[in-house]
């Protein structure tokens with residue numbers, strides 16, 4: 001059983017975003033963002049990282065015109081965003097902020113329905129869309145649609161924030177430190193979920209983060225910025241780790257670049273093992289027979305939505321007459337979008353040196369064992385440098401006028417990094 005997280009063509013597609021010679025001054029002589037030209041490829045996740053105050057949020061908010069650039073142009077697909085009314089524009093660009101930014105006096109359903117209401121969708125269409133989105137972000141619609149934000153955990157609120165941003169199916173999603181306000185375990189889960197959602201929706205996503213590890217995990221591409229919105233390096237996570245552009249990037253990556261490479265391989269990139277499965281209520285002796293015939297040591301018990309409930313050994317099966325419906329709270333479960341790093345962490349608590357792997361809506365897809373992880377890590381190290389096309393990212397003139405395009409020559413740029421351009425696929 002093996003699956004892959006890579007889709008060559010985005011399912012619904014996002015729009016390419018292009019910033020051309022964009023400058024933002026807030027008043028002082030030094031601009032917050034100076035003469036930035038940057039392409040965000042359609043259907044990809046681009047991470048903006050850099051130290052506090054370097055201009056990440058300013059860059060992000062200029063894309064949906066929450067901040068107006070002092071000069072330069074920004075286009076979405078073929079359209080200059082300054083030609084689009086600000087409100088109209090923001091309906092076409094989903095925006096997610098830390099802690100979800102939900103309106104406390106509105107129910108979850110009403111929060112998600114804000115843009116569809118503005119777009120005057122009829123009530124039935126809105127209701128259906130709200131339920132569809134709650135399901136997409138793994139919240140049960142019947143349980144959550146009528147609750148208020150204060151009745152949800154931080155992670156759940158953040159999920160609703162993502163659902164709200166996706167409500168009118170915008171081609172672009174902007175996220176400002178979306179997972180900054182939740183604990184590390186919830187953050188890992190939300191990151192995994194975002195990757196699974198992206199497999200379904202294929203949006204163009206720009207995410208601001210302080211966290212380089214998050215950038216490595218989520219990004220098809222990473223933009224490393226320094227003060228003034230200066231691009232220091234714009235490349236794939238693999239190449240930034242393998243070939244940091246300079247000392248600033250090295251310092252930013254921090255210690256353990258080798259270990260961080262483990263975060264580049266996902267559970268979905270490796271071969272998963274099959275498992276024998278059973279449902280609560282089945283006769284234990286019959287299940288034991290299946291397990292024995294398959295030459296396995298365990299059975300995975302699944303609920304009616306294929307979510308794992310428990311992972312029983314032959315010994316445990318021998319002690320019961322019927323398969324129990326109990327949920328094992330300590331079950332080692334990992335999403336298929338999780339990194340091998342996450343998987344190893346999870347396995348440490350598992351007595352069978354493995355973990356159960358789940359996909360969309362927490363449905364069981366297979367088993368990953370510790371040998372597979374170790375083998376994949378060794379292979380990933382050997383073959384880490386793949387050629388991938390790099391988008392444009394420079395400060396200063398591109399030297400080519402209106403179209404600072406993919407054939408721009410690195411030597412023609414002033415100051416920053418314009419990586420080599422080759423075939424445009426397969427960031428990971």
Ligand SMILES: Nc1ncnc2c1ncn2[C@@H]1O[C@H](COP(=O)(O)OP(=O)(O)OP(=O)(O)O)[C@@H](O)[C@H]1O
Pocket residue numbers: 026032050051052053054055056057058059210
């Ligand atoms: N409304 C404003 N008025 C004046 N200066 C501002 C304003 N907003 C941001 N700045 C300045 O512009 C620069 C870039 O700020 P920005 O918020 O874009 O940085 P950032 O990289 O997102 O930082 P952080 O990671 O801390 O959020 C900073 O020096 C900041 O002080």
